[in-house]
Amino acid sequence: MSKSLVRRLLWPTKLIALWLVAWVMSAALEPHLGRWGALALVTIALAVASLTEKRPWRRLALVLGFAVACLVSFMGGALNAVTWLGLLAIGLLVYPVRAWQDAPLFPTPADCLLPMTGAFPGQAGWRVLDAGSGLGDGLIALRRAYPTAQIEGIEMSWVLRFLCRLRCPWARLRPGDMWRLDWSSYALVYLFQRPESMPKAIGKAREQMRPGALLVSYQFAVPSLAATWSGQNAAGKWLYVYQI
Numbered sequence: 264m265s266k267s268l269v270r271r272l273l274w275p276t277k278l279i280a281l282w283l284v285a286w287v288m289s290a291a292l293e294p295h296l297g298r299w300g301a302l303a304l305v306t307i308a309l310a311v312a313s314l315t316e317k318r319p320w321r322r323l324a325l326v327l328g329f330a331v332a333c334l335v336s337f338m339g340g341a342l343n344a345v346t347w348l349g350l351l352a353i354g355l356l357v358y359p360v361r362a363w364q365d366a367p368l369f370p371t372p373a374d375c376l377l378p379m380t381g382a383f384p385g386q387a388g389w390r391v392l393d394a395g396s397g398l399g400d401g402l403i404a405l406r407r408a409y410p411t412a413q414i415e416g417i418e419m420s421w422v423l424r425f426l427c428r429l430r431c432p433w434a435r436l437r438p439g440d441m442w443r444l445d446w447s448s449y450a451l452v453y454l455f456q457r458p459e460s461m462p463k464a465i466g467k468a469r470e471q472m473r474p475g476a477l478l479v480s481y482q483f484a485v486p487s488l489a490a491t492w493s494g495q496n497a498a499g500k501w502l503y504v505y506q507i
């Protein structure tokens with residue numbers, strides 16, 4: 264099994280293992296504390312276990328995922344196994360396993376790229392790419408900042424791509440893996456992924472992008488590399504620009 268596959272499977276395996284432990288604990292506690300008491304205690308235990316995860320969305324998934332599953336099961340089997348499998352299938356369509364190494368769906372605020380336009384005004388016809396374009400919020404932010412650019416996106420999930428096409432009919436969208444796409448013809452590649460994606464992204468940008476081209480990351484910096492430009496938006500979140 265390749266190292267990257269192991270890395271990708273680590274988080275979901277840990278999540279499922281902790282949920283299983285939580286189920287066993289809750290079954291053992293229920294005769295003594297009642298189901299609500301057991302749920303409360305196990306949720307607290309999961310909240311403590313969730314502190315081993317740095318990312319807030321993972322902590323939420325761990326604690327809320329279990330609590331929601333319990334609440335649904337308390338509804339007396341109103342949701343049967345087929346419905347659960349249906350929900351799982353929808354989840355996998357929105358966030359396919361191959362994308363687990365990078366970020367799930369979090370949208371870029373529409374104005375977040377405007378502050379960089381003073382330093383990098385752009386040019387008409389610039390090709391710009393949102394790598395992992397999700398529902399299109401990054402494309403919308405790119406369009407707001409660079410209205411004369413040619414705006415493109417690549418996204419793995421076909422459900423997100425379908426919805427994104429409805430929202431951003433002016434953008435060129437392609438299916439696929441952003442790491443397999445050649446970035447050499449882009450003047451700007453925008454990313455809103457994960458901290459772990461950044462070393463790989465700068466490596467790819469340096470290898471493929473032309474001198475002067477821009478790698479732009481919302482919220483996550485490249486470790487141990489000073490950004491060419493950085494700025495904070497109104498919500499206090501950082502934008503990092505690396506000029507190749």
Ligand SMILES: C[S@@+](CC[C@H](N)C(=O)[O-])C[C@H]1O[C@@H](n2cnc3c(N)ncnc32)[C@H](O)[C@@H]1O
Pocket residue numbers: 357358359361362363364365366367368369370371393394395396397398399400401402417418419420423439440441442454455456
């Ligand atoms: C945090 S969201 C950002 C969405 C959009 N760029 C925005 O800023 O609103 C990350 C997106 O990247 C997609 N993604 C993750 N890994 C990918 C990959 N290797 N290739 C293409 N898309 C990927 C996910 O499916 C998700 O939609």
